[in-house]
Amino acid sequence: MDSALVIGGTRFIGRHLVDDLREHDYDVTLLTRGNRENPFAEDDRVNHVEGDRTNETALEAVAASVDPDAVFDCVAYHPRDVRAATGIFADCDAYVYVSSGAAYGREEIPKREDRTPLESCTAEQATDDSFETYGNRKAEGDRAAFAAAEEGIRTMVVRPPIVYGPHDHTERLDWWVDRVNRFDRVIVPGDGTNLRHRVYVEDVASALRIVAERGEAGEAYNVGDRRLVTLQEMIELIADSLDSVARSDTERTDGEQSGPRAGDVELVHAGPRELAAGDVTLDDYPLYRSYPHVLSTSKLAALGWESTPLEEAMQQSVEDHLESDRDGDENGPDREAEERVLGILETL
Template sequence: MILVTGGAGFIGSNFVLDWLQGCDEPVVNLDRLTYAGNLSNLAALQGDSRHHFVQGDICDQALVDRLLAEYRPRAIVHFAAESHVDRSIHGPRDFVRTNVEGTFSLLEAARGYWARLSNEEQAEFRFLHVSTDEVYGSLAAEDSPFTERNAYEPNSPYSASKAASDHLVRAWHHTYGLPVLTTNCSNNYGPYQFPEKLIPLVIANALAGKALPIYGDGQNVRDWLYVGDHCSGIREVLARGVVGETYNIGGWNEKTNIEIVETICDLLDDLAPAAEGSYRRLIAFVPDRPGHDRRYAIDARKIADELGWRPQETFESGIRKTIGWYLDNQAWVEHVQDGSYRDWLETNYRLRRSDR
């Protein structure tokens, strides 16, 4: 049995689905079901006795204590987080609460549980903390990609809150001996991603004939990782990672934002042609967001050399799969695009409109 936090969100739900597709070890799935948590992501597991869903908050330590005592998991895989930079700019308090206080509560519950295990169970237990490359800050064009030894230089409320959670995980290992693992991933994309993030937002807006907003000059660079590859990397770290170590998981796919948007437009021109010409006509540059990091890039050689993990998808294969999924699952997209989502988009972009 493993306990997964945030298992109804984008990456968490993909991980749970992949886990139960590949093995019969049950999962306890703890998720608060905020706007980005969606039980429909897990519809394929309805009635599956291996999946135990619990709606709850990682900040509720009493609840986590009860779940650990009841299910006695051999590992905790911690995805639960507020994760959108734009939302962190408008409302940082929620990010501190979930990402910092929530991780603290979870660590304390795990520490108490682990201390009561037998010696053999203690040796097998793992607390795997899923984090982001954004904790490392921003790279210049000529800089080498982030390694696990890069200093932390977070530049947004989101990345600062994740950096704080990373430090807590490290401290609970070095101070209390809790057997932890940390992964720092690059930008994920794929099925079930909430359409506030770049790739699903562009797909949804293009199909609706709406503007495709690009911050600044569109030259911000990210390393893109297909979510299925990320899940396989986490499984490898959980199975064979060295306790106390950090592993960067990247896709070796550096792309500018404008490249991403133009690629999506061109694929949609082929897969779902618009009546009025290319989707590129919808591209609209908007004023940049505050503190927008210029470039992220992951050096994933450590996980490759030590654990033998490498991404299976190129960006070209992964983005085609992703667009195909969204085209085939328009009902899911419509379901998550409720009134509060539309209000959020209006709030975020209303002051960032430009004709240039």
């Protein structure tokens, strides 16, 4: 395959996917509504077509003018979007739908592509736009992709859990980086052993390309960090990355530290009872999940895919955070509430 169409390629996953495809010598075309700045505007190797992917006429026009070998659908949020796209791009060599680990409908460890049931989806949920039906809609999109494969169309599904890395507009990881960077004492919800699968965005990008090139029609592939860490271990990785940046700044200036604060950060555990002092709950914390969410990634690894070492992935994520104006402030408890919790813990 030599050419690719990325539907939604200027913000986060799609942005990294375009970079990965260009590194592997693909001719790339983006389809977006043009509502956000195009980071590839000055790159003559990347074409940009404006259009609404929910408009079938617009998709048909792109299919006719671009005629891509592979289509990567990063912004299909309703089952009807998948059904329309798989039909319009039926003659392409590969159609890869970006689904989600939220599509799984049963809690088990790990969640496996061919064994763990998917969420159900009613007709009402299929057209809803709320967060509560996100997993239902993604699951129905999976079923639409599988149905297309049964009709002879080479469609595949990739299911990532929480994605993190440079240009992450969700700012979920940014909230934690900001906490560790600014404060000496950081609250860890619960006992710190919470386990929620995450995946570095560049690994999602490479997975999408590899699935298009080597995947089997009608199959789903989980993508996630091959090495899982608890929430506390994630926070410790952030602290180590911040210290590494601080040391680098010190070496460059040959004097006192500039940039991020270095040094030990005290991690303070707080359960539901202690958090109540600040009117905070465990679930208020970004990336916390009461039941472990773990995806098996062996099926994808069998295609030759590899994940980035966690230390490298976190280093890149932290450096991008420090260069941005993101703080994730809206994703978790405010510091005043946490200070009340820390005050209670000091009296115990």
